[in-house]
Amino acid sequence: MVEPGRLRLRAGMVGGGVGADIGKTHRFGMRLDDRYSLDAGVFGRDAGQAARVASNLGVSPERTYADYEQMAEAESAHPEGIDLAVVATPNDSHFPIAKAFLEQGISVVCEKPLTSDSATAAELVRIAAENDVILAVPHCYSAYAMVRQAGRMVRDGALGRITFVDVEHASGWAATPLELSGHKQASWRTDPDVAGFPSVVADLGTHAYHLARYITGLEAEEISGQLHTLVPGRTVFDNATVSLRLNSGVPGRVWAGMAATGHNHGLRIRIFGDAGSLEWQHEDPHHLSVQDLDGTTTILTHGLSTLSDDAARLTRVGLGHPEGFLEAFANFYRDLADELTARRDRTASTIRELSFPTGIDGLIGVQFVEAVAASHANNGAWTVPASATSQEA
Ligand SMILES: NC(=O)c1ccc[n+]([C@@H]2O[C@H](COP(=O)([O-])OP(=O)(O)OC[C@H]3O[C@@H](n4cnc5c(N)ncnc54)[C@H](O)[C@@H]3O)[C@@H](O)[C@H]2O)c1
Structure with missing residues (x-):
């Protein structure tokens, strides 16, 4: 598997079958910079459909497997076996699938939430x-140029001392x-056995919380959560409001919703400091709005010199040319390719201060979900997430 200088990394995928949502986005993201070939996979649970998907993607029948266990074993023994396995299946299967590849010494991109509980998430981090x-988790919003700009500005003190963090991922897709x-996607996201009771926190809250951590560098020391079911009869929570006590006593707020009527994607973050504030919205990803103390607003635009x-290193086609979700996934995959290649070729690490999210971020996300659920069960009591005390996180 180790062939220094080989141009492309070899990737395989579990999930991303007929009618699946995010698997194809991973494939688009991997292709954009031509850093990966797709060589193996289990593209869905239905063998016949999975074989057709594989054939359309140019994956050979010999490397189209019946299940992930067979794939992990065969690929680790294959002379040209995969360098990376992408896990794009519903939440309850992430742990066994990611574990199977990591144990064979194959790096993994595992979708969020990393697993269904923090013990298994920590186990994946340990096995990796x-x-x-590498175990990476595609909290893809952190790979937008203007999010990286926000992260850099906060670190450089452009907002002064951070005073308040407000993030929402409140979508109306399941109102x-x-x-x-x-x-298809609503069926498993409202099944507590697959998505967990705090479904919306695992699904969208983990993205929102990661974005807040990524931009500010702050971690929650305590949280107080309230969970709600807005759509009558639904058997999981589809709305969550969470108060945060971040490092240095900075207060924050997370709203995660899948029943926010009329909202499209609904991801927005605002960071306030004692010298200024900023705002970024996923549906206008090219712009970062920065306010000073007087209320003067400066709009920074993707591509500005x-x-x-x-931010500049993530600008692909220049000022005035739209980029979006697929390019963000491609940015995630490019940073990951740099590091995988460096490890393979035994050259210096390419990890930066603002780089791709790892298994630790995935674990912190799962610990966040658990803390919100525990707080809710205790009438919203302030609760210490395990990430605030554990060694790993
Ligand atoms: N990072 C993001 O922005 C983002 C966006 C959407 C979804 N997700 C995450 O991606 C994952 C998948 O979500 P989705 O909406 O694409 O789900 P989906 O239901 O649309 O697709 C899941 C696919 O996995 C396949 N599958 C299930 N179990 C399998 C198994 N054991 N082996 C092989 N294939 C299997 C299904 O047949 C299907 O093709 C979820 O964990 C979700 O939280 C992340």
Whole structure:
């Protein structure tokens, strides 16, 4: 598997079958910079459909597997086996699938939430470290140029002392009981056995919380959570409001919702400091709005020559040319490719201060979900997330 100088990394995928949502976005993201070939996979649970998807993607029948266990074993023994396995299946299967590849010494991109509980998430982090491979989690919003710009500005003190953090990922995609009509993604996201009872926190809250951590560098020391079910009859929580006590006593707020009627994607973050504030919205990703103490607003635009290197290096087609979700996934995969290649070729690490999210971020996300659930069960009591005390996180 180790062939220094080989141009492309070899990737495989579990999930991303017919009608699947995010698997194809991973594939688009991997292709954009031509740093990966897709060589193996289990593209869905239905063998016939999975074989057709594989064939359309140019994956050979010999490397189209019946299940992930067979794939992990065969690929680790294959003379040209995969360098990276992408896990893009529903939440309850992340742990066994990611574990199977990590144990074979194969790096993994595992979708969020990393696993269904923090013990298994911590186990994946440990197995990855023991096998000296990368475990990455695609909190893709951190790979937008203007999010990296925000992270750089906060670190450089442009906002002064951070005073308040407000983030929401409140989408309206499931404001009706879509699950009753057989909607593929709604069906498992409203099944507590697959998505967990605090479903919306695991699904969207982990993205929101990661974004706040990524931009500010702050971690929650205590949280107080309230969970709600806005769509009658739904068997999971579809709305959550969470108060945060971040490092240095900085207060914060997370709102995660999948039943925020009329909202499209609904991801927005605002960071306030004693010298200024900033705002970024996923539906206008090219712009970062920065306010000073007098209320004067400056709009920074993706592609401007004055942006930090953290943002500029993610600008692909230049000022005035739209980029979006697929490019953000590609940015995630490019940073990851740099590091995988460096490890393979035994050259210096390429990890930066603002780089791709890892298994530790995935673990912190799962610990956040658990803390919110525990707080809610205790009438919203202030609760210390395990990330605030554990060694790993
Ligand atoms: N990072 C993001 O922005 C983002 C966005 C959407 C979804 N997600 C995450 O991605 C994951 C998948 O979500 P989705 O909406 O694409 O789900 P989906 O239901 O649309 O697709 C899941 C796919 O996995 C396949 N699958 C399930 N179990 C499998 C197994 N054991 N082996 C092989 N294939 C299997 C299914 O057949 C299907 O093709 C979830 O964990 C979700 O939270 C992340």
